Amino acid sequence: MMSLKINGQDHQVDAEPDTPLLYVLRDDIKLNAAKYGCGLGQCGACTVIVDGNAVFSCVTPILLLKDKEITTLEGLGTIEKPAPIQRAFMAEQSAQCGYCIPGMMMRAQALLQRNPNPTDQQIRAELAPHLCRCGTHMRILRAVHRAAEMMTRADAGDQGGTL
Amino acid sequence: MIAAFTLDRRQVLLGGGALIVGFSLRGAAAQEAASPAKRPGSLATTPYLDSWIRIDADGRITVFTGKAELGQGIKTALQQIAAEELDVSFEAVELVTADTKRTANEGYTSGSHSMQDSGTAIRHAAAQARELLIAQAAQRLNQPADSLRAENGAVIAPDGTRLGYGELIAADILHVEAQPSSKLKDPASFKVMGRPIPRVDIPAKVTGGAAYVQDMRLPGMLHARIVRPPSYGATLTDVDGAAIEKMPGVVKVVRNGNFLAVVAEKEFQAIKAMLALAAAAKWQEHPQLPAERGVRELLTNLPSRDMTILNVSDPSVSGLRSIEATYTRPYQAHGSIGPSCAVAQLVDGAMTVWSHTQGVYPDRQAIAEMLQLASDSVRVIHVEGSGCYGHNGADDAAADAALIASLIPGRPIRVQWMREQEHAWEPFGPAMLTQAKASLDAEGRIADWHFEVWSNTHSMRPGGAGCLLAAQHKAEPVAEPAPKPLPLPEGGGDRNAIPIYAFPNAKVVHHFISQMPLRISAMRSLGAYHNVFSIESFMDELAALAGKDPVEFRLAHLKDQRARDVVQKAAEAFGWAQDQKPPAGRGYGFAFARYKNLAAYCAIASEIEVISDTGRARLVRAVAAVDAGQIVNPNGLINQIEGAIVQSSSWTLYESVTFDDTRITSIDWQTYPILRFSAVPDTIDVHLIDRPGEPFLGSGETAQGPAAASIANAVTNAIGKRLRDLPLTRQRIRAAIEA
Incomplete structure (x- = not known):
């Protein structure tokens, strides 16, 4: 048994210590957002935030995560009460299949938490580890810019997710 | 979408109080007796209105499509x-998608057919259902039907009397065959169509909802992993599964001929056991891949069946100056970000499979054949997966899950492929070779055109069980069916090989190659990607020979007004000018095609940046103009075109499957690099030309070819050299600059 703090809650996890976080999130905690894409740290689909930093959950064994704060896309907001970055991705219709999107959103969220006003170049550089096969890159960039605006505005909570 | 997971079959068949129960699949038989006028879209094969639309007594409306959401x-x-x-x-409206127990058999969700087939069927079925409800109200109110109108789920009389659809629906009124024509609404009165309504699937996808087959968790579900052979045709000579079956959580090691898999309680336990099982397995491999041969040598040395698919001549016109060129495309991968996945469960002899297949009915037939079950003992339900862009590993993963589930009755079995399995075992987009020769007359117009294409088929979809890896690998293997060329006008290797331009003399030959050294099948746009790349590159070469501007040169050979409109729109929006001079290191390129010569029109102008020291090319700016007929969702259409341009730029600049004489060697994103954010364009602008009242024209694949050719033409414009072998890698561009 190991204790992991995920989205603000402590979880007792019955998994071997070499188990990558991704499988604990999906299999034990029953969360959907972090996705298996490559298991190699090459595509970013599994990205979550650990202590404020974006990490590949597919290559991060849980033994390294004792006392760390793990945040997944589910921890940012819900379908009923979406976080700014979630509303921004809805507003920009920034998905086709959407499989890569949660990972993109988590790295963008980590960026915006430490740099609320990134330039377009900074966003592109930050998202470099992430692959999207549908080609929704232009929309992803727009959504991250929109999220930055929403998060820096005092009234961010009132911005609707309309087109 | 997750409702499908917990759906109680009885509830469906009883219809929960609905007046229309069950599902009409009398299509094929009924069609025989039908009137000779063809019903629109998929109503031609599934004519009953209640196959498409159900209205319950409480007014709830359910619409059924045989097509699948692929992220498009x-x-x-x-x-x-x-x-x-x-x-x-x-x-x-509640929409139910592809499910062999509930929806019409609309074949595959492919070929940009969904709007043309299913959209057209649903539009006509809905219009006819509305008119039947109005007729019902007219009878009920004893008033002429043309005095009544439908509005917001009710029929309304001139005196304000309002009868809801639920009140009007009566047994069997929708259980009628569709008429060949319908009273369609005037586009000017549209309230829902033509608007950028936000996608229904996006909220769950961006909040961690259960949105994919990968997210299914059924009670008692087990996780399986496959140990694939290391190469095509390898045979399993020895494996000792006993030690693996003792590993934590392992439920079973499955060996059936060359099909090897492990099943465990938890997913990572299955992966660990898979690694141990792979290490324990001994395989006999057979070197059989054409490693040393380039595409040109490979394809011209395989036997082909040669078909002349266009031959027009006007002896009064002859050419003075001629050129010729050869273009190649390598094997390329679909490269879904999420490896293929499926869940299957055998209960009381009936198999249910949840799959991101593009064809639930063909997949059902193939899986039934593989398991030697009656096809009505197998139900295939589409659940979204990662984007597929054609025939990837989806059907194979479904077969893997079904084969394993058949050995562990009662327990749902979830299979997901590993990254290297998806890369090595998916059926690739086939390598292609084209040769073009043409001559210009005294005015610099094309007098004759000769085009030949060498290609495998572009579909090895099931088909039968023989198309599934699990069926090929099991102890009593099912032979792969003989490949067939896909018929024109849509075609396969010859898709878009017939030019849309008007040439007085033209001949096009399709060399169909049946031997398939690599496993191949349908990849977004099939042969159109390479044929359009070739034709539109060659048009630029001919324009240069004629000393004409590429856009003007195309327009001079283009009669179809809608084609001319997209060409002119893209050129104008890009700021294309006859005397344009790009800045140093940049180039402008143009290309156009009408997908399959019968679907959406698409013209693209591109600006490319080439770093001459490295040869690296980047698409900086793309401007597209598209005519997809009547537009249903402009934002969705723009999303498709933007995505197609980015994806095609990745195919065109970076991608080729690699192999040695035995194994596929491009097995992850490092060995099969694709476009990353560092190479994403600065801007992509998509201009839509709406055609209210015109039929829907499939648009999901229309940009693949034009994007490739506009990039290649822009590279030539930037470096002054022509590259004719895809992909246009930095090494090739560098070599061309230095040559």
Whole structure:
């Protein structure tokens, strides 16, 4: 048994210590957002935030995560009460299949938490580890810019997710 | 979408109080007796209105499509169409997608056919259902039907009397065959169609909802992993599974001929056991891949069946100056970000498979054949997966899950492929070779055109069980069926090989190659990607020979007004000018095609940046103009075109499957690099030309070819050299600059 703090809650996890976080999130905690894409740290689909930093959950064994704060896309907001970055991705219709999107959103969220006003170049550089096969890159960039605006505005909570 | 997971079959068949129960699949038989006038879209094969639309006594509306959501936004567009013609709000419609127990057999969700087939069927079925409800109200109120109108789920009389659809629906009124024509709404009155309604699937996808087959968790579900052979045709000579079966959580090691798999309680336990099982397995491999041969040598040395698919001549016109060129495309991968996945469960002899297949009915037939079950003992339900862009590993993963589930009755089995399995075992887009020769007359117009294409088939979809890896690998293997060329006018290797331009003399030959050294099948746009790349590159070469501007040169050979409109729109929006001079290191390129010569029109102008020291090319700016007929969801259409341009730029600049004489060696994103954010364009602008009242024209694949050719033409414009072998890698561009 190991204790992991995920989205603000402590979880007792019955998994071997070499188990990558991704499988604990999906299999034990029953969360959907972090996705298996490559298991190699090459595509970013599994990205979550650990202590404020974006990490590949597919290559991060849980033994390294004792006392760390793990945040997944589910921890940012819900379908009923979406976080700014979630509303921004809805507003920009920034998905086709959407499989890569949660990972993109988590790295963008980590960026915006430490740099609320990134330039377009900074966003592109930050998202470099992430692959999207549908080609929704232009929309992803727009959504991250929109999220930055929403998060820096005092009234961010009132911005609707309309087109 | 997750409702499908917990759906109680009995509830469905009883219809929960609905007046229309079950599902009409009398299509094929009924069609025989039908009137000679062809019904629109998929109504031609599934004519009963209640196969498409169900209205319950409480007014609830359910619409059924045999097509699948692949991330292309089809659910939203079809729901818009149904709501519009039924005169109800968008939210009032519930849409059910591909499921062999519930929806019509619409074959595959492929070829940019969903709007043309299913969208057209649903539009007409909804319009006819609306008119039947109005007729019912007319009878009820004893008033002429033309004095009544439908609005927001009710029929309304001049005196304000309002009869809801639920009140009007009576047994069997929708259980009638569709008429060949319908009273469609005037596009000017549209309230739901033509609007950028947000996609219904996106909220769950961006909040961690259960949105994919990968997210299914059924009670008692086990996780399986496959140990694939290391190469095509390898045979399993020895494996000792006993030690693996003792590993934590392992439930079973499955060996059936060359099919090897492990099943465990938890997913990572299955992966660890898979690694141990792979290490324990001994395989006999057979070197059989054409490693040393380039595409040109490979394809011209395989036997082919040669078919002349166009031959027109006008002896009064002859050419003076001629050129010729050869173009190649390597094997390329679909490269889904999420490896293929499926869940299967055998209960009381009936197999249910949840799959991101593009064809639930063909997959059902193939899986039934593999398991030697009656096809009605197998149900295949589509659940979204990662984007597929054609025939990837989806059907194979479904077969893997079904084969394993058949050995562990009662327990749902979830299979997901590993990254290296998806890369090595998916059926690739086939390598292609084209040769073009043409001559110009005294005025610099094309006098004759000769085009030949060498290609495998572009579809090895099931088909039968022999198309499935699990069926090929099991102890009593099912032989792969003989490949066939796909018939024109849509074609396969010859898709878009016939030029849309008007040439007085033209000959086009399709060399169909049946030997398939690599496993291949349908990849987004099939042969159109390479044929359009070739034709549109060659048009630029001919324009240069004629000393004409590429856009002017195309227009001089283009009669179809809608084609001319997209060409002119893209050129104008890009700021294309006859005397344009790009800055140093940059180039401008143009290309156009009408997908399959019968679907959407697409013209693209591109600006490319080439770093001469490294040869690296980047698409900086693309401007597209598209005519897809009547537009249902403009934002969805723009999303498709933007995505196609980015994806095609990745195919065109970076991608080729690699192999040695035995194994596929491009097995992850390092060995099969694709476009990353560092190479994403600065801007992509998509201009839509709406055609209210015109038929829907499939648009999901229309940009693949034009994007490739506009990039290649822009590279030539930037470096002054022509590259004719895809992909246009930095090494090739560097070599061309230095040559």
